[in-house]
Amino acid sequence: xxxxxxxxxxxxxxxxxxxxxxxxxxxxxxxxxxxxxxxxxxxxxxxxxxxxxxxxxxxxxxxxxxxxxxxxxxxxxxxxxxxxxxxxxxxxxxxxxxxxxxxxxxxxxxxxxxxxxxxxxxxxxxxxxxxxxxxxxxxxxxxxxxxxxxxxxxxxxxxxxxxxxxxxxxxxxxxxxxxxxxxxxxxxxxxxxxxxxxxxxxxxxxxxxxxxxxxxxxxxxxxxxxxxxxxxxxxxxxxxxxxxxxxxxxxxxxxxxxxxxxxxxxxxxxxxxxxxxxxxxxxxxxxxxxxxxxxxxxxxxxxxxxxxxxxxxxxxxxxxxxxxxxxxxxxxxxxxxxxxxxxxxxxxxxxxxxxxxxxxxxxxxxxxxxxxxxxxxxxxxxxxxxxxxxxxxxxxxxxxxxxxx
Amino acid sequence: xxxxxxxxxxxxxxxxxxxxxxxxxxxxxxxxxxxxxxxxxxxxxxxxxxxxxxxxxxxxxxxxxxxxxxxxxxxxxxxxxxxxxxxxxxxxxxxxxxxxxxxxxxxxxxxxxxxxxxxxxxxxxxxxxxxxxxxxxxxxxxxxxxxxxxxxxxxxxxxxxxxxxxxxxxxxxxxxxxxxxxxxxxxxxxxxxxxxxxxxxxxxxxxxxxxxxxxxxxxxxxxxxxxxxxxxxxxxxxxxxxxxxxxxxxxxxxxxxxxxxxxxxxxxxxxxxxxxxxxxxxxxxxxxxxxxxxxxxxxxxxxxxxxxxxxxxxxxxxxxxxxxxxxxxxxxxxxxxxxxxxxxxxxxxxxxxxxxxxxxxxxxxxxxxxxxxxxxxxxxxxxxxxxxxxxxxxxxxxxxxxxxxxxxxxxxxxxxxxxxxxxxxxxxxxxxxxxxxxxxxxxxxxxxxxxxxxxxxxxxxxxxxxxxxxxxxxxxxxxxxxxxxxxxxx
Numbered sequence: 015x016x017x018x019x020x021x022x023x024x025x026x027x028x029x030x031x032x033x034x035x036x037x038x039x040x041x042x043x044x045x046x047x048x049x050x051x052x053x054x055x056x057x058x059x060x061x062x063x064x065x066x067x068x069x070x071x072x073x074x075x076x077x078x079x080x081x082x083x084x085x086x087x088x089x090x091x092x093x094x095x096x097x098x099x100x101x102x103x104x105x106x107x108x109x110x111x112x113x114x115x116x117x118x119x120x121x122x123x124x125x126x127x128x129x130x131x132x133x134x135x136x137x138x139x140x141x142x143x144x145x146x147x148x149x150x151x152x153x154x155x156x157x158x159x160x161x162x163x164x165x166x167x168x169x170x171x172x173x174x175x176x177x178x179x180x181x182x183x184x185x186x187x188x189x190x191x192x193x194x195x196x197x198x199x200x201x202x203x204x205x206x207x208x209x210x211x212x213x214x215x216x217x218x219x220x221x222x223x224x225x226x227x228x229x230x231x232x233x234x235x236x237x238x239x240x241x242x243x244x245x246x247x248x249x250x251x252x253x254x255x256x257x258x259x260x261x262x263x264x265x266x267x268x269x270x271x272x273x274x275x276x277x278x279x280x281x282x283x284x285x286x287x288x289x290x291x292x293x294x295x296x297x298x299x300x301x302x303x304x305x306x307x308x309x310x311x312x313x314x315x316x317x318x319x320x321x322x323x324x325x326x327x328x329x330x331x332x333x334x335x336x337x338x339x340x341x342x343x344x345x346x347x348x349x350x351x352x353x354x355x356x357x358x359x360x361x362x363x364x365x366x367x368x369x370x371x372x373x374x375x376x377x378x379x380x381x382x383x384x385x386x387x388x389x390x391x392x393x394x395x396x397x398x399x400x401x402x403x404x405x406x407x408x409x410x411x412x413x414x415x416x417x418x419x
Numbered sequence: 420x421x422x423x424x425x426x427x428x429x430x431x432x433x434x435x436x437x438x439x440x441x442x443x444x445x446x447x448x449x450x451x452x453x454x455x456x457x458x459x460x461x462x463x464x465x466x467x468x469x470x471x472x473x474x475x476x477x478x479x480x481x482x483x484x485x486x487x488x489x490x491x492x493x494x495x496x497x498x499x500x501x502x503x504x505x506x507x508x509x510x511x512x513x514x515x516x517x518x519x520x521x522x523x524x525x526x527x528x529x530x531x532x533x534x535x536x537x538x539x540x541x542x543x544x545x546x547x548x549x550x551x552x553x554x555x556x557x558x559x560x561x562x563x564x565x566x567x568x569x570x571x572x573x574x575x576x577x578x579x580x581x582x583x584x585x586x587x588x589x590x591x592x593x594x595x596x597x598x599x600x601x602x603x604x605x606x607x608x609x610x611x612x613x614x615x616x617x618x619x620x621x622x623x624x625x626x627x628x629x630x631x632x633x634x635x636x637x638x639x640x641x642x643x644x645x646x647x648x649x650x651x652x653x654x655x656x657x658x659x660x661x662x663x664x665x666x667x668x669x670x671x672x673x674x675x676x677x678x679x680x681x682x683x684x685x686x687x688x689x690x691x692x693x694x695x696x697x698x699x700x701x702x703x704x705x706x707x708x709x710x711x712x713x714x715x716x717x718x719x720x721x722x723x724x725x726x727x728x729x730x731x732x733x734x735x736x737x738x739x740x741x742x743x744x745x746x747x748x749x750x751x752x753x754x755x756x757x758x759x760x761x762x763x764x765x766x767x768x769x770x771x772x773x774x775x776x777x778x779x780x781x782x783x784x785x786x787x788x789x790x791x792x793x794x795x796x797x798x799x800x801x802x803x804x805x806x807x808x809x810x811x812x813x814x815x816x817x818x819x820x821x822x823x824x825x826x827x828x829x830x831x832x833x834x835x836x837x838x839x840x841x842x843x844x845x846x847x848x849x850x851x852x853x854x855x856x857x858x859x860x861x862x863x864x865x866x867x868x869x870x871x872x873x874x875x876x877x878x879x880x881x882x883x884x885x886x887x888x889x890x891x892x893x894x895x896x897x898x899x900x901x902x903x904x905x906x907x908x909x
Binding site for chain 1: 578601707
């Protein structure tokens, strides 16, 4: 039997792919819409028995992340697995299905004065998508990333096995933490169907202190701000292609505590500053078009942020990101594949010398097919062995991850 | 004709010639001194001890073990409380405590690179003059090693705000169970690829041995305020914790001790806690000065509203240390009021605290043992101390039974069988109560990717070994927690 009628027989909605369902420019023969972990398991068992390859989609906002793979046989759409399963405000935890939009979750949590400490630089993301891509924004300086907030997961392996790790308490060291492996795995190890997170209270007040710096004043400024005892929630930089760098610090806290911290921050900046309730730019990637644009992710040791940002600026990139953690996003003005390739090579050399990496975060499939998206990877041999154990048939998102995994 | 040498004899011979003199111990008397870690009632004498002083020692020892199919166990200072460093009778124990240089510190990068045998507190001692410290602070931090912290994903009182070891490790050099050396992670965050290092941290020595660890350094806060609060009972102390956390305050630490634990601490270190208290809270707030001042005022008010009869704010570092002394000495202190005791480590959702404490008192009463309670109240991590007298027939068994029943109680409330001490040898048997065969089978896939022959700290974490290459269990029975009527599947 064909896959679609077989899924229908299992009570699972499925249909042939439509123009909106393209994956890396490939048409997909089948899109399945499971509504629960059990249905995801049933779909994967069915796919596994046919050796069908599977790509997972939430809202499809980040399908251009990672390498471009061959045409998948099945697109597993989790947008109907979108329930909030549990929110325990007193315990500061929430358990959600992977297809729940992050913004919807935040809305529910805000009503209790809480939030999940993961920002949404790509609007429209689902919770599962944010975890699978390890997306983060400015507040990672304060609350970390998905790896630090995910305390339990339910996953479905390629053969349909349903497995859990962690739990719903923040402190828990029983068994291996599979969640860590799943964060940023781009759907190549297993399908995340449920996630449990620790939450944080929403502070009473938030203010940004920002300043435009001369390029040669950037490193001393960042050094002062990183070393300050201001406990900022974010320390961001934005350096447009034809401009000077702007540095912005987010202070969050109590109504009584914030004014003195703003004054102390202004003293650390030691240059003219502006104070705002909110800023637009730090919450967005420097590209408006994540699906079709090109965006690099540059990382480095903390003390090299100014140097890397400056080098990227000199190469003609618009640089923006977390200056307080060493994670920058950069959009090139390069127009030919050759210039992209050589620019990437230069940035890989530079970032590697500073303990980091240069990854092609997102780009058109044509570009990702031609270039090495990832660059050098530590521990690749172990990663291949993990993939072979979890997905021996290489059915989950083949070709999307490091080393062609 | 001579018999073929036993594998361990072959390892001994190989390491005698490969390692520096004195690094290999096979004298039975000396071996016997390594027969346990901090969990004293499990004792196994290793067949061989290697005193590792550098990464080459570790690599050579592990490679020899791999060649001859001999199990190995790494041990730091041996402070672990779950028997994670319990030796294997036919195996090699690698003692890492001599492998202890802090090889690099960069305040600007907020990083330090340290050997696995470095003492936890030594990292902070070295970096504090520059305004930084290593945040994970297990109570044993004066003696425990970074390698042990990595293996156990150690927490401590302050992980409520600052997170566990996993949040503070950026990169590590690792010797895999086949003797291969790899580097995981980078100095920068978000190294491309799977977060294998994240899974390695907390794997209790079952995936290999770290030979160098790059840790995150945390800026020392501008202000630290510590205060001790006396309550009539644990219910009112618990209500104060709920009110503080409900108000959106994230304390650096918030610890509770009950009457019996206070009695023990008084007997041991004369900590001079409020007289007549049925429970005390140790609350610590840190951060920018004005924020801390506002939070202290609010937290004190919440405590008074919940019925606190005494609040004592530490005026200086000395007074702060005095407050912490009672709390940090609590485990050892119960030795003053009971000849024998079991230290338990379980986790519950914090809001279930009053109910769990009542049930715990009841189950102890039923079994004729006493339970002293010390816990990280902010995150529901309980450390019940089950007191008993081994000389009284039946008491040891009753205590063991009570200790196990406490873990059932934790699971019933959606918690965990260990918050920070690890599974080790002690709790492997409890794992199937918390995880399905499929859950455990899936975790074992990770083990198979690292250690297909199962020689790296065998017998720990998992109740039964798994033959790699096996197809994961296909049974789809109800989750054990659910089947036992203990609670909903998480």
